Each structure stands twice: as C-alpha cells, then as structure tokens.
Amino acid sequence: MDEVATTHEPLVIGKRGKPLVKLVPIVDETPKSMFGYMKGTVTIHGDILAPLDELWSAENGDGDDLYSGLRPSGGKK
Numbered sequence: 001m002d003e004v005a006t007t008h009e010p011l012v013i014g015k016r017g018k019p020l021v022k023l024v025p026i027v028d029e030t031p032k033s034m035f036g037y038m039k040g041t042v043t044i045h046g047d048i049l050a051p052l053d054e055l056w057s058a059e060n061g062d063g064d065d066l067y068s069g070l071r072p073s074g075g076k077k
Contacts, residue, residue, distance in 0.1 A: 004011050010024040
C-alpha cells in the first residue's frame with residue numbers, strides 16, 4: 001500500500017499465478033480552495049505599520065497634475 005501511495009501506480013495482487021485484486025491509488029477530486037494558495041510566497045521587509053517617511057501625492061496636492069490633460073466633466077460631450 002505504501003508503494004501505491006508514493007508511486008501513484010496500480011498494483012496487481014495475485015494468488016496461484018492468477019491476478020486476483022488490483023490496488024489503485026485514490027485520486028482526490030475535490031477542487032482546491034482559492035484561499036491560502038499563495039501561503040508562504042510573501043516576504044515582508046521592514047515595519048509595514050510604521051508611518052511613511054514621504055508624503056503621498058494625494059496628501060500634499062502634487063497629484064493634481066495627473067488629471068490636467070483631461071477635459072472637465074460636465075455631463076455633456
């Protein structure tokens with residue numbers, strides 16, 4: 001049974017030279033959950049809860065130039 005479990009190959013058991021039983025591995029057909037499939041793939045560097053050293057552009061107003069090329073939205077085209 002251990003051999004079938006590790007190799008995933010069926011094993012035929014015989015008696016007096018004739019095949020009697022076929023031992024096959026069980027195939028788990030349950031779908032894997034999406035939750036936890038990336039467990040162990042993330043590495044955290046430093047303190048993620050500490051305040052940032054630099055301001056975000058949204059906090060200091062520098063992000064306004066990102067939308068300067070867009071036309072104002074008035075609902076009409």
